Structure formats: C-alpha cells, structure tokens
Amino acid sequence: MPTPNKHALLSASSAHRWLQCTAAPLFEAQFPNGTTDYAEEGTLAHSICELYARKYFTTVTKRKFNSELKKLSESPYYSDEMLKTAEAYVDYLKQKALGYTAAPYVTQEVQVDFSDYVPEGFGTCDCVMIGGDTLHITDYKHGKGVAVSAVGNPQMRLYALGALKMFAPVFGGAIKNVSMGICQPRLSEEASEDFLTVEELTAWGESIKPVAQEAFNGPGTFCPGEHCRFCKGKAQCRARADQHTAFEDFKDFAVEGKVAPELKELSPEAKAVIGLPPMLSDAEVGDLLTRAESLVQWYKDLQEYATATILAGKEIPGWKLVAGRSNRAFKDVDEAFKAVIELGYNEEMLYERKPKTLTEVESLLGKKKFAEAMTDYVVKPQGKPTLAPLSDKREPYSTAASDFAGVENG
Template sequence: MTAHSEKGPSSSSRWINCTPSAKLCADFPNVGSSFAQEGTDAHELCEYLLKKELGQDVKDPTEDLTYYNQEMQEHCEDYRDYVMELVAKAKQNTKDVVVMVEQQIQYERFVKGGFGTADCIIIADGVLNVVDFKYGMGVEVKAEGNTQMQIYALGALEIFDVLYDIDTVQMTIFQPRLSNISTATMSRDDLYKWAEEVLKPAAEEADAGTGEFHTGDWCRFCRAKHVCRERAKKNLELASYEFASPPLLSDEEITEILSKVDSLISWANDVKEYALQEAVDGKKWTGFKLVEGRSVRKYTNEDEVAKAANLAGYDPYDKKIKSITELTKEMGKKKFEEILGKLVVKPQGKPVLVREDDKRPALNTAKEDFKI
C-alpha cells in the first residue's frame, strides 16, 4: 500500500487554502471507497502497461484487480500511448530522456514531511513533463493552477534540476472517461517562486495549526467536511434565503443561489451520511430514530427460479438486444463502427444549466432559434 503524507500533493489544494484543516483532518480516519479502489486498480494497470512498453520486466496485475474490465483496459492503453508520444517528442531534442513511472518525490525543502508519488515524469533538456492519470469521472480536473501537479513538478525538479538544463515545466491531466486532456506550463523560476511564496508559508501554518478556515472546491475530499463549522456557516447563509417562490427573488439573488446550490446540496448530504453512520454505531440523535428502509424483493437463486418456472411452463427470461456498450466491448470499437456505426444515433440531451467555464457549447434557446 502506498504511503500518504498529511500534506501530500493530492490534498494540497485543501491544506494550502485552508491551513488549519491539515491538523483537523489528522484526527479523522481516512475511509476508502469503491471509487477510490477503482482508481487504484486503474493506476496499477497504467503502471504495468507503461513499464512494459518501456521494456521493463513487469507482472501483469489484471488477475488481482477488483474492478478490472475492458473499458479500464482501453482507457489505460490510451494513457500509455499518450505518454509514449510525449517520450518520442522529448527524444527529438534530448538523446538521454529519462522516464520515471510511479516515481517517489520529496519536497522537504518547502514542506516538512512532504512526499508523494507522481504517475509519470519525463525528463529532458528544456522541458520537464509531469503526467497525472485520473480515472474518476465525477469532476473534470484542470491542470492550470493545479497545486497537486505543481508539487509533483517541484519534486521532480528537486531530483533532476542539477542533471538537466530545465527551464519549462509542462503538467498534464489525463482523464480519459471525461475525454479530458488538460495541460498547463510554467517556467522553472515561477514554480520555485510559487514554492517559496505560497507553498512554504502555507505548510508552516498547517504545521502550526494556524491560519483561517476557508471553504471551496477543496472541501469535497476533506475528512472533516461533515462536521466543519466554517462549511456549515457558509451553506447556512445560503439556506437563509426564503425560497417561497423564485419570482420573488431578484436576478442577482437567483444567480448567487445557482452558483452555490450544488455546494449546499453536497454539504447537506454529507451531514446526513455522517449522522446515519453515527446512528448505526449507536448514537442517539434527538428527534430522530433509526429504522429499516424500503427494500426490493429478489430471488435467492436465479438458476433454481429458471428451473421451477420452466417446469411450470413459463419462460423466465426477458430477451432483449445488448446495449451499445456491451456490443462495443464484444466487437471492439473498429468492428462495431464498421458493422453498426450507421445504425447508431445520439439524441440531443435535455438542457442543463451549468457554469460558463463548462466546455460544452451553449445552446440556442427556442426564442433565439426564431430570430432572423
């Protein structure tokens, strides 16, 4: 199992922006999830595929991966191919290109006890490339201003800056399930400046448990998010609006609500989940009780059900055509397009209201469609 630093790269957005959270989170257990394990499995497969492509003798881990499937295989192969393209490009300028896979990095000079593991580092004269694989599909991750990527790059510089003439750092997020490849660049000098002026002071405050609590996107993976008073304060401020009827609110108020409502819903669900788990463990909440939820009937043994139904003269099976995903996996992408591509159509999705920085193009409203 990979060790994690309390002030590690993956949680850096939180402890840099909300420095007291570092000590606060240390008092809460790091509870895993099926999504986290799925991501871990995908990273192991990426490591294997990339090292194998680089000519290293490695063991195929697929038999031991809980969430391995054909979709994961294809996405990890896409990651491998992308990295190898970067390697080929680097070799055009530098003969002795170094490729480090799952490389341990340290940034002790700026953060006490700071260490982490970078998915892939490509070192060559001029440009240092850092690539991070994200298998999640809940949130699109951007490379620009990404503190995790900047720390990975910083750790790589700490090792290789004296050996190579590096002046530019390129950081890439490869997130295949959202078709997201996000890249940002910054100069070596600007990265070290950020480390001295932002990273180091924040780490010192985090170690001391000082600074102020601040809410933001970084709350999403905070271990204390369900009981954090600052998060509750910010969300209760929004909840104080009288939601009697939207037309009674001004456009400005509705815009403010739209910008924060997802955070409010997420916070409320976090509190409910925390209260439920505490109740399961025996805690009594005044005015609430633990009851059995609704459940759906299910068969104890499907094979026995099929036999019994057949004997009684009934067909127990509901035959239907396989889904596009299932047939694509069975045939392969190329063969699927060749045989069935002309028979597949993608209907227009229902309108969704999102932030302006969303990558999807804006829809014309019905009113605008009739404009001449």
C-alpha cells in the first residue's frame, strides 16, 4: 500500500504529535525525509496485504496474483511471515464484511482528503467498507514494537472524515455510524477497534480545527512528551532537552514537598532543621520512575543521533566511536569442519540436534492449524514479574498464583 510521493505537512499518521505539539510540523520540516529498514519492511508488507485483499474482494486472477506476489517476494525485505500477516489482515476484513446484513461496498488504497478540518490534509486509507448505515475503515500496522490502539486514534479519525467526504455524494446521509479498526497481527490476534456516530466524529473534527491551523501556520508551541518518540527532531529538540535537564527545578520540586506529600505539613523552620530524609519514600520512587523512563529514551535518542553524526564525518565534542565487541567466527564453516574431521574427529561431534521452538512450529503449521491440533500440548506459565505503570492494560502480577505454581511444580 504505497503512499503518495507528496507528503502533507500535517499528516494523519503524525496527528498524535502535532495535536499535542503544534511546533512539531515546521520543526520537523528542517530534517530530511529518510527511511529505515523497518519502514521498508512495512511498505512491502502493506503491498502484500493489499494484493491478498484484492484477490478476495475483486476479480484478480490466480495467474496475476502469483505474478505480483513473485515480484514482491524478490524484495530484500521480504519474509514468509508477511504472507501469514496478510492472511490475518484479510481474515479481519472478511469478518467485518460478514457483519453487514448485505454485501458491503469495499475498496482498497483510498486516497482521502480531510482538508475541511486540517489545512492541506490528505492521506491513504488501507481499506474502506460501507454498508447499511455504517462506514468502516481499516489500517494495517506491521510493527511489533509498539501496540497501536484505535481508541481515540486521531489518524483513524482523520481518515474516517476524509472517507465520509469522499463517499457522501454516493451514499448521502445514509451513513450514520463510523467504525475504525487497526489490524496489527504481529502483536495481537485481535484487532483494536473504535466506534463513533457521524455527529461525534464531525464534532471532533471541528474541535481540532484551531489546533491544526496553529500547527500549519507556525511557529506553534513546543510540548515534549511521549509523542516525541517518532519525531524526526527528537534528539535535537531544545524543549525536550530542557525537560530532562532541569535538575535544579527538580531539586526545588522535591524540597517543597511536592514529590513527598508527607513533607507538606512541615514548617519551613522544621525543614531547615531536619532537611529531607536520607531515604526516598515509596511515593518519591514512583514519581522518579515515571520521570526516568522518558529520560532513558531521550538518552538513547541522543546516542543514536551522535553515532550517525560521527559516522557522517562530523564531530560531537567529547565523544568518539570505538569498535564494539565482536565474536570470532569461521570464515567458511564447511571448510573448517572438514579440517576438524581430517584431524580424526567424528562429524557427528560437530553438530547438535535441537528441537524447534513453539513459535517455529506454529509458523510451520500456521496459527489456525496449530490451535486446532496442539492446544492440549501447550502450557503458558506465568511470566516473571515486570514493572509497568498502572496505565498498562495487563492484569497485575499475582504472587499467590506464582506461589501456587511453585507448589504444583514442587
């Protein structure tokens, strides 16, 4: 599902950023539009998904399908996993189509225009489905690092507004509801979905107009936060740096008792006498964990930028690149093993037989067949406890369940 060569200043995919930080679009415009292996993989996976969807929903011949798939599979970014994720994508589309009382109108790769709400706003919607009183849009995500939710997702809402504008002349006022789904099969078998009435969606569109106009006109207001993660200028943004380098402000924050609420009741004289306690309270630890998380990510972004800068022949004062740790390896394994055998060792001693992992077996059988045939042979023990913020959707770790499992295994 290739994107147009022209890029919108206020793209739907970056809406989560410019709606929070109106200075971001013009700030990012200073940086070149680069690409990564992950982006290239995603583009290829989208193209394969589109091909599979066209095969199911249109009259693509088997010969044409195989021919196009062969071309796509010749890409250096291709992997067999992309065929399975494409099947999962089409399975989701089938499920949505079957949910309509009559066969819906379905179209792929829809160029939508949402400039009624966002200046010069346009983008590409992976799939649009319309039937009865409901318009459904689907977006495929190939990434497996960060789960993307459809709930309150501005990218999906902008696509939906654009789709409504495009199909209003055809369907008129028949469309009363909008559903939005994000299919991210490498992370979850279940798609994330959100639902709005047309009135709710258009009201949201009206509400963001002033913000979008400010971001388009500039200079806007910098507002660092979690949305900085995919900003092109994240490593060189002064506002983000200021957020993480205000150590004196943080010290004052702590002294005033704002990190440790129990200190608020102390008089200034008492604070001067006893000072802050030598041990952090649990409340302070929780607050510092929240602050440090973004600090660690910022440091990684700085490292990435500095490495790329030095590799490009420039200097970062006080820093240099050195050779990282490497492991020895045979130049030619076959020739090396041949030499070992000539020394009198049996060939069997050079190899070990290892069973495939559960994931590899599932990939071999396919998820559906694996679920049907292997369920009785699979057990999923409770994982090791991992610290996470309360906003995390996973259930809290149960120490009782863990202890019981230990007794069972004991």
